[in-house]
Amino acid sequence: MNDLSANLNGLRKKYREIFKKSAEEIAKRIDELRPANVDGDFLDAGNSEWNRAVLKMFDEEIARDIYIKWQEILAYRKMFKCNNCATCCNLACSEFSPEQLKLKAQNGDRFANQFLSVFIPYESKSEAQKVYPEYIKMLDENKEDEVYFYHCPKLSDCKLCTDYENRPQICRDFPDNPLSILPESCGFYEWKQEVEPVALLCHSMMEIIEFYKEKLCTSSQD
Numbered sequence: 001m002n003d004l005s006a007n008l009n010g011l012r013k014k015y016r017e018i019f020k021k022s023a024e025e026i027a028k029r030i031d032e033l034r035p036a037n038v039d040g041d042f043l044d045a046g047n048s049e050w051n052r053a054v055l056k057m058f059d060e061e062i063a064r065d066i067y068i069k070w071q072e073i074l075a076y077r078k079m080f081k082c083n084n085c086a087t088c089c090n091l092a093c094s095e096f097s098p099e100q101l102k103l104k105a106q107n108g109d110r111f112a113n114q115f116l117s118v119f120i121p122y123e124s125k126s127e128a129q130k131v132y133p134e135y136i137k138m139l140d141e142n143k144e145d146e147v148y149f150y151h152c153p154k155l156s157d158c159k160l161c162t163d164y165e166n167r168p169q170i171c172r173d174f175p176d177n178p179l180s181i182l183p184e185s186c187g188f189y190e191w192k193q194e195v196e197p198v199a200l201l202c203h204s205m206m207e208i209i210e211f212y213k214e215k216l217c218t219s220s221q222d
């Protein structure tokens with residue numbers, strides 16, 4: 001049996017290692033942009049020339065590279081295909097309750113609207129647990145917030161979609177994030193395993209530059 005909690009802890013450890021290396025690399029690139037005869041930190045409000053150079057590097061170099069890598073990841077996904085394990089159809093999870101999703105859909109949230117066009121809530125957690133018990137166990141051990149479970153009523157007994165041609169975009173794109181937890185039975189599991197290191201690198205670099213941007217915005221307002 002695949003121990004998802006152990007896998008999750010391993011992923012967290014791997015991410016911490018990648019995050020540290022990414023932070024060191026970005027710090028090195030920031031320092032390389034330091035203007036001559038400038039002391040202190042680039043976050044200092046007085047270092048406007050350095051601030052601008054770093055922001056330009058974030059937006060025109062790092063963010064661009066992240067975007068390119070992510071597009072490559074999604075393009076590579078096309079080399080794999082669904083093998084009809086139906087786990088994604090039988091067990092969709094959301095941090096939002098059905099009532100919250102309906103409210104979001106009424107307010108124009110496109111994803112919530114599509115989600116509700118496909119999935120209906122399970123009457124109980126025990127029903128969802130029958131589909132993927134290891135996943136529910138992992139959530140119980142690691143998730144602090146409430147999680148709501150849904151399923152698609154259009155699935156046939158043969159695990160095939162009875163309205164396949166009209167399936168919404170969220171179904172066509174799934175899985176669109178290699179950092180999602182997928183069962184080994186999923187046809188995209190191998191894709192996830194192969195691209196996961198690059199996806200973690202992209203995520204860490206985006207998180208770091210967003211942190212710096214927020215700090216720069218705060219320092220400029222002081």
